[in-house]
Amino acid sequence: MLSNKTFASLYGEHYEEDMERLNTAISYRNKIFHGQLTNEKLSSEDLGAVIENIKRWCQRLSEAAYDEYGYCGFGRNSFQKSSLDLSEKISTPINNSAEYREFITNHMRR
Template sequence: MSIENEFATVDLVANAGVATSGIDAFALSVIKADRQIRRLFTHIVFQCPAFTRADVPALRTALWERKRCYFEGFVRGIDGILPMSLDQLIGASYQPLRLGIDNAIEVRNKVFHGQLTDQSLCQPDLLAHVGNVRAWCQAIANAGMQAVGYDGFQRNSFRKGRPEVARTFKRTLPNVAEYRRFLGDWVIRREGWQSPAGW
């Protein structure tokens, strides 16, 4: 699954020529970014040698039971396992890309809760956010392929990749109980958390 295929629906919506094209394409793009980072995280976890197909239901349930796992937590979780952080894997463009996705998530959260943003966004502004989200997703796809051979877009993140990948991890999870603990320590949003964008 390439980013072009993943964003084909976003492009169709953006080019539909209706009044809501901008906001609809924007919302869809952020949903795709959220799903990509979650899938990359679950794929990385599944590379731990202890986990097999028999563990998938328990791994899914452990994540489902955690009600405060959000975008920034999945980034933290990835950084807590891989030998290099996403920041290091992506390089100099990470900070501007991260600012772009954080701003897009801030706008998404306001819109989804029926609130006004302080930006008075029009369709071109929303489509600019779509471009920022796409650029972030492309960078994450590249980083994921480099680190573990998975871009976060391919279906079924619970599958094994190269066996040697897990030997490079900073930490591996030996069982589902430790996965639950890791979610609590690394992924779940903490009280008083503030995004880098300040929302």
């Protein structure tokens, strides 16, 4: 991880409940994608509520990331640099291509 903050601390106050809702949405998606029933007898209104939960999760994450890093990753122009000095917020500084390669290699092994 490049950030010196955990995902939960970045996300903030509603992390646990929102992650639980997101994990539920992921389980629904997996069942539906594979042509299986969710065993929940979900209506279109139920699925609409799940979509709203996903949107809320994305919005909260976007706002938290923008507040912390000056960049959210969700916007149209997602390939941009932050205008903030992020040196104090990075736990893994990468100074050259060899360090970047090592970082990627180490994280791909997980």
